Amino acid sequence: MVTYDAPGIGPDMSFLEMLDVVNERLIERGDVPVAFDHDCREGICGSCSLMIDGVAHGPMPGTATCQLHMRSFKDGAVISVEPWRARAFPVLRDLVVDRSALDRIIQAGGFISAPTGGAPDGNTILIPKETVDTAMDAAQCIGCGACVAACPNGSASLFTASKLAHLGLLPQGQPERYRRALRMVARMDIEQFGGCTLYGECQDACPKLISIDTITRLNRDFLKASLSEGRGAVAKAD
Amino acid sequence: MIELESKVPAGPIELKWDKHRFEMKLVNPANKRKYTILMVGSGLGGASAAASLSELGYNVKCFCFQDSPRRAHSIAAQGGINAAKNYRNDGDSIYRLFYDTVKGGDFRSREANVYRLAQISVEIIDQCVAQGVPFAREYGGVLANRSFGGAQVSRTFYARGQTGQQLLLGAYQQMEKEIARGGVTMYPRTEMLDLIVIDGYARGIVTRDMVTGQVATYLGDAVVLGTGGYGNVFYLSTNAKGSNATAIWRAYKRGAAFANPCFTQIHPTCIPVSGDYQSKLTLMSESLRNDGRVWVPKKAGDRRPPSQIADNERDYYLERKYPSFGNLAPRDIASRAAKEVCDEGRGVGESGLGVYLDFADAISRLGTQTIRERYGNLFEMYQRITDENPYEAPMRIYPAVHYTMGGLWVDYNLMSTIPGLHVIGEANFSDHGANRLGASALMQGLADGYFVLPATIGDYLASSKLPKVGTDHPDCRRVEAEVAAFTRRLLDIRGKRTVDSFHRELGKIMWDYCGMARNATGLKKALNLIPELRAEFWRNVNVPGSDAELNQALEKAGRVADFLELGELMCLDALHRDESCGGHFREEFQTEDGEALRDDEHFAYVAAWEYKGPDRTPAMQKEPLEFEYVHLAQRSYK
Numbered sequence: 081m082v083t084y085d086a087p088g089i090g091p092d093m094s095f096l097e098m099l100d101v102v103n104e105r106l107i108e109r110g111d112v113p114v115a116f117d118h119d120c121r122e123g124i125c126g127s128c129s130l131m132i133d134g135v136a137h138g139p140m141p142g143t144a145t146c147q148l149h150m151r152s153f154k155d156g157a158v159i160s161v162e163p164w165r166a167r168a169f170p171v172l173r174d175l176v177v178d179r180s181a182l183d184r185i186i187q188a189g190g191f192i193s194a195p196t197g198g199a200p201d202g203n204t205i206l207i208p209k210e211t212v213d214t215a216m217d218a219a220q221c222i223g224c225g226a227c228v229a230a231c232p233n234g235s236a237s238l239f240t241a242s243k244l245a246h247l248g249l250l251p252q253g254q255p256e257r258y259r260r261a262l263r264m265v266a267r268m269d270i271e272q273f274g275g276c277t278l279y280g281e282c283q284d285a286c287p288k289l290i291s292i293d294t295i296t297r298l299n300r301d302f303l304k305a306s307l308s309e310g311r312g313a314v315a316k317a318d
Numbered sequence: 319m320i321e322l323e324s325k326v327p328a329g330p331i332e333l334k335w336d337k338h339r340f341e342m343k344l345v346n347p348a349n350k351r352k353y354t355i356l357m358v359g360s361g362l363g364g365a366s367a368a369a370s371l372s373e374l375g376y377n378v379k380c381f382c383f384q385d386s387p388r389r390a391h392s393i394a395a396q397g398g399i400n401a402a403k404n405y406r407n408d409g410d411s412i413y414r415l416f417y418d419t420v421k422g423g424d425f426r427s428r429e430a431n432v433y434r435l436a437q438i439s440v441e442i443i444d445q446c447v448a449q450g451v452p453f454a455r456e457y458g459g460v461l462a463n464r465s466f467g468g469a470q471v472s473r474t475f476y477a478r479g480q481t482g483q484q485l486l487l488g489a490y491q492q493m494e495k496e497i498a499r500g501g502v503t504m505y506p507r508t509e510m511l512d513l514i515v516i517d518g519y520a521r522g523i524v525t526r527d528m529v530t531g532q533v534a535t536y537l538g539d540a541v542v543l544g545t546g547g548y549g550n551v552f553y554l555s556t557n558a559k560g561s562n563a564t565a566i567w568r569a570y571k572r573g574a575a576f577a578n579p580c581f582t583q584i585h586p587t588c589i590p591v592s593g594d595y596q597s598k599l600t601l602m603s604e605s606l607r608n609d610g611r612v613w614v615p616k617k618a619g620d621r622r623p624p625s626q627i628a629d630n631e632r633d634y635y636l637e638r639k640y641p642s643f644g645n646l647a648p649r650d651i652a653s654r655a656a657k658e659v660c661d662e663g664r665g666v667g668e669s670g671l672g673v674y675l676d677f678a679d680a681i682s683r684l685g686t687q688t689i690r691e692r693y694g695n696l697f698e699m700y701q702r703i704t705d706e707n708p709y710e711a712p713m714r715i716y717p718a719v720h721y722t723m724g725g726l727w728v729d730y731n732l733m734s735t736i737p738g739l740h741v742i743g744e745a746n747f748s749d750h751g752a753n754r755l756g757a758s759a760l761m762q763g764l765a766d767g768y769f770v771l772p773a774t775i776g777d778y779l780a781s782s783k784l785p786k787v788g789t790d791h792p793d794c795r796r797v798e799a800e801v802a803a804f805t806r807r808l809l810d811i812r813g814k815r816t817v818d819s820f821h822r823e824l825g826k827i828m829w830d831y832c833g834m835a836r837n838a839t840g841l842k843k844a845l846n847l848i849p850e851l852r853a854e855f856w857r858n859v860n861v862p863g864s865d866a867e868l869n870q871a872l873e874k875a876g877r878v879a880d881f882l883e884l885g886e887l888m889c890l891d892a893l894h895r896d897e898s899c900g901g902h903f904r905e906e907f908q909t910e911d912g913e914a915l916r917d918d919e920h921f922a923y924v925a926a927w928e929y930k931g932p933d934r935t936p937a938m939q940k941e942p943l944e945f946e947y948v949h950l951a952q953r954s955y956k
Contacts, residue, residue: 090593092705097595100818107816107871112862115870117385119558121598122699124483125389140702147702172529173868176385180506183386187498191491192450196370196768199441199448203405206459216452216477219484223388252450 083158084114091151095138096121096128098150099161116175123147123287126222129229130175131162136226136285144224144287164229168236168271179225181271182239188267189260190243192252205251218245220288230285233274238282240264241294248301258305265302320575320928322941325729326430331947332412335434338730339773343780350375353779354538356523358510358565360387360493362486362760363743364544366767369492372501374772379536380493380502381525383509383560383873388490391546391558392743392763395482396603396696398466398474399446399760401439406463410471412436419758420948422468422648423723423751424900424916426578426924429947430730431748435758438765443475445768449488453477464692466756467604468648468955474757479603479696485760489767509873510565511801513541513572513739516793519784520738524794524801528873531866533801535789539782540738540775543569544767547722547744549582551881551888552833553825555719556588556601562877563884566726566745574734575926575939577727577747579884580892583754583901584834585720586652589703590672599718600703602675603696604756607645609680609689610713612636612652614673618663624674624712635659643955650753650901650914651955653717657834658912660716667714676712717834721759723750723901724891727926727941731774732766735926738782740775742766747924752900805865808875813858817874820855824848824878824885832889837905841893845886852882887927887936894938897921909952918950 084106089098096118103113119127128145132138138148153159161175169177219242227238244261247253253260276295283292327338345353353376357368360382368380382390404410415436420427443461447453453475454462463472477484496502507528514522514535522537548563549555570576587602613632620627635655637644647655656673659665666672681689686709690697697708704714725747732740732748743763750758787794831844855878863869898907898914899921907915916922924941 090595092592093595094597094703097597100597101595104816104818107860107862110862113871115868119384119389119560120391120394121559122394122600123702124394124480125384125391125558126386127384127389142698143702147699149702149705151705176868179385183388183494183497183504183506186491187494191495192448193495194445194448194450194492195373196366196445196492196772199444202403202443202447202453203460205447207455208459209455209457212452212455216454216484219452219477219487220480222393222483223386246452247450250450250452252448 089150091149093150094121094146095132095148095150096146114175115173118146121146124222126224129164129177129224129226131164131229133160136164136230137287141284142287142289144222164225166228166234166273168234168273169225169228181273182223182225182236184271185236185240185264185267186243189256189263190247192247193256194252207251211249215246215249218242218249218290218294221290222288224287226285226287227282228273230281231274232279232281233277235276236268236273237276237295237298238286238290238292240268241298242290244301245294245297248297258301258308261298261301262305265298319937320735320926320939322575322727322735322926322939323729324428324941325731326428327730331430331433334430335437342773342777345776345780347375351377353377354379355775356536356538356541357381357544358523358542359390359544359546359745360490361390361392361544361546361743362489362763363745363767364390365486365489365493366764367542367544367742367771368502369489369496370768370772371775372496378502379505379538381505381508381510381523383507383528385506387493387504387506388487390486391561392486393483394558395760396479396601397605398464398476398481398757399442399485400466400473400757401443401475401761402436402473403440403443405461406472408471410473412440414471415439415473417948418469419749419755420751420945421953422753422755424753424914424953425751425918425922425945425948425950426581426899426943427749427751428943429945434770435749435762435765438769439761441769442761442764446485446488449492451477451484451488464605465608465646467607467646467652468755474605476605479605479693482760485764489764511568511876512797513569514794514797515572515736516787516791518737519782520736521784521787522794524797529868531869533798535794535798537787537789539779539784540740542740542742542771543726543745544742545745547725548884549719549722551824551885552719552828553821554591554596554599554829556585556599559598562880564877564880566741567880567884569726569734569736569739571929572736573929574736574739575727575928576724576887577924577926578724578891579888579927580832580895580902581723581752581900582719582888583649583721583723584653584717586649586656586717587675587715588718588720589700590667590669590714590716600699601720602700602713602715604649606675606693606696609692610645610675610677611679612645612673612675614659614664614666620664633659633664640955647955648753648755653834654903656717672714672716674712675715677708678712681709721754723747723752723754727924731777732771733774733778738778740771742771752902804876805872808859808861808872808879809865811856811859811861813860815858815860817859817861817871817878820851820859821878821881823851824882827851828885828888832892835903835905836892838893841889844889845893848882848886848889855879855882890936891925891927895921895925914953
């Protein structure tokens, strides 16, 4: 752990703007800056990924690291900043980790197979407003991995469950619903994420406030899929 | 001299694209797997194209600088996507969307391209629904719509205030399916630093692995750039911090003409700047102007809190100046109007650079719950940043750089002036003319990626007999060596100033002299300041670390070096265009009401700039524009 002084920081600065200032001063002194992932700075791309005082994305609920402002901290505080820690997320440098395991879970089934072309008119598929609103709540996942970082088991269940819920609630997602559940869960295991024992730390850490109700859905779909396709189906999922 | 041939097919406009699709050559299904296409960028354009091309059978290699393709800045688009479905029965049609877009672009776009965009818009919605994009629905289960600026019909489809996110995730998921199937190979944390042109054809790219620093060459049969816009030349913009112009700029220097670089869009509703350390500007979606009312106090210097300013002491200036469009006046007009009232001393907020976007009337008419459903996430975003509650006090907003209509020149097939180099989405110049209407960027990125490029690139591949090339080709070696030398030069300077300090200074010059209101004196001044700043950069920048590691300062340095050249081209373009049109406002050319005054007789053309070498003035070629269907008229939104 290295300690950096950060004097002259105003309350309206964002956390990452504070780190920018620290980095500028380091470069001006002839040192190398601290590397961290960031991009949109508006809480939607999922790049930023800092454990702040031991809490994924810091102290404000429903807030990504880039949306945190210094007014959330006391003047003079010593703030600890760490990368996401999980076996499935190797550290690349300083605060930057490799989260490609999350993309590989999506590759396993986080999609609806709808090749380009020949789609029917959107209004031929009627979807009740309540259904689409619930699907949208789950679809908001930004893929940041805070759920994994916050989970004592390092599980990616909330990430996987939110995509399963989004697609599994919609009529378009029905044909592949059970196959999707089997494959995505199998992939989570291959990537060495931990298992879910319903701690619930994930939903508290999630910057989009996604609910663990999605995990209940995942468990139900996975169980149904395993039973209807036979136990061998789990081993077959690649 | 570069030849500018638009290749627009002959015939009536509504038949051009269908006729072209029949006349273009096809690649036999069994032959498609013999071709490799390199896709740089994984946003709406890049991901949709990569997925669609792979589904057709081509081999695709896709590159992005972020850690995952899902981080592309398309993810941040908020308000919605237009399509000419006419579900609302309010008079919409393909022709009307085409018309609104040409007019909204202030008559500086190619009619045939825009018509095609309007035509394809309908299929895009269907494709997205099929992928599971959770567009908002009415209670009966049908797709919902809302209105957007510059249109008098309700044709925008949306997913809360996160439409870009859901559209990108739809395309990303399709691409991930193709990665799993083996049709697409993905290279994240990989930045394109140069283009390889062999015997006049774009055959590959040189990249840098952003983790190890390793420089590599990738070769293929065609190269596609879907690398987004260059708004970050202003330093402060609504772009992501990583958004950059490097891919298109390096392609420009290898022979791809750059069209209309001065056509930049300033979005009227963004959260105002709060301090010098500000790192970017946050967009507040245009969709908010469906329900919010824009106002400033009638009296200059009125510093009272908004709740104390009575209705008759407020100037709802958009409603006053533009009665038929009101708060939904197009972006360029709304931005200039905001600047005008702030310059008069009637701006709000500490800096005086802000206007109110007030929801009090909408809340009392529709209730807080409805407003929360429509804009919930946007209101939360605003509150987090400013610590003010927009359900109780009006939002403060101010214009900010948001989108770039300019970009690499492309013909009707989305091919640049370098054969084999295609450009899609915001990276190209086409379709939006001098001003982009809201909810049309998402439409263009997906039109290009799902439907246009897969058809036109097939014609290119079927028509070209490209010899096999290997990475040991002398052109590859030469370009790799040039990339390595450029990187070494940046690292060896070890000056006194940080990259960011140069970037900020450039941004200020650009905002002051090439921003919302431009004039010849200011542009000429910028054309002196920018080369000076660039010279200082190459003498005095300090890039710490080395190139054989993850080095974010080095990444930024290369991008800022490119911005220091691009900014100059933008000012040159703005200075040469002696008229006002869309987002390009020259103070010397305005109507009595202060609106943009076009000079159609002399400037109805696309300005395509050709690189002539370092420190040499680029050459400008004109592509004349003809308006057969939408008659040239002064744009009025009154």
